[in-house]
Amino acid sequence: RIDGKRLWNSLMAMAEIGATPKGGVKRLTLTEVDRAGRDRFRGWCEALGLAVRVDAIGNMFARREGRDPGRLPVLLGSHLDSQPSGGKFDGALGVIAGLEVMRSMADLGIVTEAPVELVNWTDEEGSRFGHSLMGSGAWAGVYPLEKVYALQDVDGVTVDQALTAIGYKGGHPAAPFPADAYFELHIEQGPILEKEGKAIGIVTGAQAQVWYDAVVTGQDAHAGTTPPAARRDALVCAARIIDLVDRMMRARGEDGRGTVGQLHVLPNSRNVVPGEVRFSVEFRHPDFAEIERLAAQFPREAGFLARDCGTPLQLTELFRLPAQPFDAGCVELVRQAAARLGLPAREIVSGAGHDAVYVARSVPTAMIFTPCKDGLSHNEAESIEPEEAEAGCQVLFEAVLARANR
Amino acid sequence: RIDGKRLWNSLMAMAEIGATPKGGVKRLTLTEVDRAGRDRFRGWCEALGLAVRVDAIGNMFARREGRDPGRLPVLLGSHLDSQPSGGKFDGALGVIAGLEVMRSMADLGIVTEAPVELVNWTDEEGSRFGHSLMGSGAWAGVYPLEKVYALQDVDGVTVDQALTAIGYKGGHPAAPFPADAYFELHIEQGPILEKEGKAIGIVTGAQAQVWYDAVVTGQDAHAGTTPPAARRDALVCAARIIDLVDRMMRARGEDGRGTVGQLHVLPNSRNVVPGEVRFSVEFRHPDFAEIERLAAQFPREAGFLARDCGTPLQLTELFRLPAQPFDAGCVELVRQAAARLGLPAREIVSGAGHDAVYVARSVPTAMIFTPCKDGLSHNEAESIEPEEAEAGCQVLFEAVLARANR
Ligand SMILES: NC(=O)NCCC(=O)O
Ligand SMILES: NC(=O)NCCC(=O)O
Numbered sequence: 090r091i092d093g094k095r096l097w098n099s100l101m102a103m104a105e106i107g108a109t110p111k112g113g114v115k116r117l118t119l120t121e122v123d124r125a126g127r128d129r130f131r132g133w134c135e136a137l138g139l140a141v142r143v144d145a146i147g148n149m150f151a152r153r154e155g156r157d158p159g160r161l162p163v164l165l166g167s168h169l170d171s172q173p174s175g176g177k178f179d180g181a182l183g184v185i186a187g188l189e190v191m192r193s194m195a196d197l198g199i200v201t202e203a204p205v206e207l208v209n210w211t212d213e214e215g216s217r218f219g220h221s222l223m224g225s226g227a228w229a230g231v232y233p234l235e236k237v238y239a240l241q242d243v244d245g246v247t248v249d250q251a252l253t254a255i256g257y258k259g260g261h262p263a264a265p266f267p268a269d270a271y272f273e274l275h276i277e278q279g280p281i282l283e284k285e286g287k288a289i290g291i292v293t294g295a296q297a298q299v300w301y302d303a304v305v306t307g308q309d310a311h312a313g314t315t316p317p318a319a320r321r322d323a324l325v326c327a328a329r330i331i332d333l334v335d336r337m338m339r340a341r342g343e344d345g346r347g348t349v350g351q352l353h354v355l356p357n358s359r360n361v362v363p364g365e366v367r368f369s370v371e372f373r374h375p376d377f378a379e380i381e382r383l384a385a386q387f388p389r390e391a392g393f394l395a396r397d398c399g400t401p402l403q404l405t406e407l408f409r410l411p412a413q414p415f416d417a418g419c420v421e422l423v424r425q426a427a428a429r430l431g432l433p434a435r436e437i438v439s440g441a442g443h444d445a446v447y448v449a450r451s452v453p454t455a456m457i458f459t460p461c462k463d464g465l466s467h468n469e470a471e472s473i474e475p476e477e478a479e480a481g482c483q484v485l486f487e488a489v490l491a492r493a494n495r
Numbered sequence: 496r497i498d499g500k501r502l503w504n505s506l507m508a509m510a511e512i513g514a515t516p517k518g519g520v521k522r523l524t525l526t527e528v529d530r531a532g533r534d535r536f537r538g539w540c541e542a543l544g545l546a547v548r549v550d551a552i553g554n555m556f557a558r559r560e561g562r563d564p565g566r567l568p569v570l571l572g573s574h575l576d577s578q579p580s581g582g583k584f585d586g587a588l589g590v591i592a593g594l595e596v597m598r599s600m601a602d603l604g605i606v607t608e609a610p611v612e613l614v615n616w617t618d619e620e621g622s623r624f625g626h627s628l629m630g631s632g633a634w635a636g637v638y639p640l641e642k643v644y645a646l647q648d649v650d651g652v653t654v655d656q657a658l659t660a661i662g663y664k665g666g667h668p669a670a671p672f673p674a675d676a677y678f679e680l681h682i683e684q685g686p687i688l689e690k691e692g693k694a695i696g697i698v699t700g701a702q703a704q705v706w707y708d709a710v711v712t713g714q715d716a717h718a719g720t721t722p723p724a725a726r727r728d729a730l731v732c733a734a735r736i737i738d739l740v741d742r743m744m745r746a747r748g749e750d751g752r753g754t755v756g757q758l759h760v761l762p763n764s765r766n767v768v769p770g771e772v773r774f775s776v777e778f779r780h781p782d783f784a785e786i787e788r789l790a791a792q793f794p795r796e797a798g799f800l801a802r803d804c805g806t807p808l809q810l811t812e813l814f815r816l817p818a819q820p821f822d823a824g825c826v827e828l829v830r831q832a833a834a835r836l837g838l839p840a841r842e843i844v845s846g847a848g849h850d851a852v853y854v855a856r857s858v859p860t861a862m863i864f865t866p867c868k869d870g871l872s873h874n875e876a877e878s879i880e881p882e883e884a885e886a887g888c889q890v891l892f893e894a895v896l897a898r899a900n901r
Binding site: 216280296331332360 | 578579580620621622625627683684685686702704706714715716717718719720721722723724725728730731733734735737738741744745748749750751752754755756757758759760761762763764765766767768769770775777779845846847848870871872873874875
């Protein structure tokens with residue numbers, strides 16, 4: 090069995106890097122804090138004798154050789170970057186549990202048939218550069234590397250500059266290499282497992298999504314002198330679009346998701362009618378056809394609102410992601426491991442995007458979820474119990490072993 | 496007559512300090528840029544032989560003695576601070592025209608009966624610390640000094656710290672001293688004079704206003720996993736309040752003003768349901784009774800919206816300002832000066848707040864407006880013609896002389 094205490098201690102050690110006063114983590118991708126997290130992870134891997142290689146988008150691979158040099162590697166992992174005010178477990182659980190799997194194999198003298206590789210994917214969160222699953226997307230060939238390098242954060246820093254600055258622009262190609270399977274453990278980030286008292290979510294796939302950047306252009310004007318008819322208030326227009334996103338979500342019932350999470354006002358002064366507002370929009374749904382309908386409806390209706398306000402809207406679709414079913418064989422290994430361990434489990438579709446979604450395009454993939462308190466994530470209060478982490482890690486261990494020794 | 500060319504050159508020299516690429520000015524109150532503007536102004540005054548004193552809130556007074564030591568001073572001036580993306584003339588025109596009045600008196604060997612004092616008021620704009628007319632308000636006793644010192648900007652810097660940092664926390668009490676009159680020249684910042692082809696606005700008073708700080712508290716949550724019913728989205732609530740402000744403005748017809756100019760989202764990440772939104776709200780109307788009605792209606796209706804969203808709203812009224820009529824005698828001096836000079840003029844009520852509003856509580860006061868291009872202000876494109884500045888300055892010169900020699 091894996092060592093639950095060691096797993097928890099390493100999770101807490103990683104959570105020190107970028108720790109926030111409210112008990113969360115701020116380890117934004119490709120920052121100095123991210124570099125510190127990567128360095129600690131690399132140190133742990135090398136202490137175990139694993140060779141660590143870094144690819145051109147900063148994805149890190151720590152390899153443990155198998156008995157059979159002809160076998161393709163079994164991959165496992167997740168991401169170490171976090172939201173600006175994120176939790177300790179979103180991403181880190183999958184990476185640190187992967188490390189615990191490697192450590193347990195070493196402790197137990199296990200040599201698998203196939204090699205095993207532990208991955209830390211770059212920029213899963215997407216909050217800095219606008220593309221979630223960026224590192225795995227570049228690896229999978231979904232995003233051309235040159236395009237990804239040119240993406241900018243709000244301060245105009247490019248991915249290329251940020252990668253170089255933290256010393257994690259590696260020499261290995263960011264391209265999918267043949268692999269036998271990929272397993273990712275993650276917290277559910279939603280309320281379902283906790284509500285039903287399940288220790289394990291057998292993830293059968295992830296839902297579809299579409300993301301936008303929106304810019305509304307009005308005209309800066311004096312708040313005291315500018316009469317209603319002369320105003321072109323970019324924030325009033327943005328407000329109506331925010332309300333539209335919420336209504337479009339609710340019209341889809343319980344499965345609908347629609348969010349404006351990021352918004353900047355210019356010039357952002359109390360007595361100035363705002364001349365420009367920039368904001369993000371995203372929709373999600375388990376059914377890609379619904380996302381296609383949303384992606385047809387939203388630009389049209391938002392455009393009508395903008396026309397009414399006299400404030401032109403520029404809408405850029407950042408990406409559109411179909412629902413991704415996972416590999417039946419890999420999912421079955423997760424199911425069997427949970428059953429063998431006597432852990433209450435249920436099938437679940439992921440509401441969040443995960444690197445597994447892009448990896449699944451070229452590698453048989455499955456995911457394991459563990460519950461999190463009140464279903465809260467992307468929140469500093471994100472919380473799980475040590476036994477929950479241990480159970481998830483044990484399932485990961487068994488699924489990986491089963492696959493690598495088949 | 497005053498020297499229109501010298502006036503324009505000094506306006507342009509002041510506009511260099513904090514110049515923005517789009518031709519505007521960013522000279523936010525109590526910043527290093529503001530210090531540079533103040534230093535240049537002080538240097539000009541001292542070169543003229545005027546004694547400059549600074550009071551405890553940073554208001555600057557440059558005094559020119561009169562013939563009669565028993566007479567109260569006639570004040571004139573405006574403000575040198577600007578919006579974050581402001582224009583070259585909002586405030587600066589009144590101060591630099593006041594300087595030109597002083598210079599012309601020196602050139603022409605004029606010694607007035609009463610002393611004349613040129614004022615640069617601190618933080619007229621209010622965009623940094625949330626209270627417009629802050630320096631004149633502290634001087635007039637509207638804001639207790641200790642309360643003003645404790646006001647913070649978005650970075651938590653207090654007025655006291657900022658004043659000290661730029662070396663403009665002066666030794667003179669920030670309290671109204673007896674004065675005979677106050678005259679302020681300002682651009683209209685609205686479209687009326689330009690539309691009617693008038694060179695001079697004879698300002699009879701300023702309209703009423705009320706300002707708020709609003710904080711909506713929701714809960715950070717994952718945009719992909721959090722179902723509609725579980726969301727407490729602070730930005731959706733804020734959006735509905737922004738729309739409410741706009742509707743309440745429009746319900747008042749042409750005279751209504753209602754603006755949300757500043758807004759910050761937390762944590763401001765694309766895939767996080769926003770847990771907190773902070774924003775400003777202000778309403779204005781020529782009739783204070785209408786402001787009283789708005790101030791009763793708005794908290795109630797905004798509160799209903801917040802309750803519907805499940806996101807508590809905390810509303811803080813920053814200040815409520817009655818309409819302020821100016822002094823009939825001083826207004827008459829402006830009217831006579833314009834008539835004597837043959838300048839087309841009309842009476843006008845100020846849509847913007849001005850330091851003159853607080854000064855008028857203890858000193859007989861009047862204002863002079865000049866037109867500005869397309870009525871635009873609080874915008875880097877703010878623009879006036881040299882002849883318009885000269886005409887306004889000439890009226891100011893004559894009104895001040897008439898009062899100081901009466
Ligand atoms: N797992 C996770 O929170 N991923 C971030 C990308 C997303 O928004 O789904
Ligand atoms: N004149 C001017 O723009 N004052 C700023 C204060 C206000 O918002 O009215």
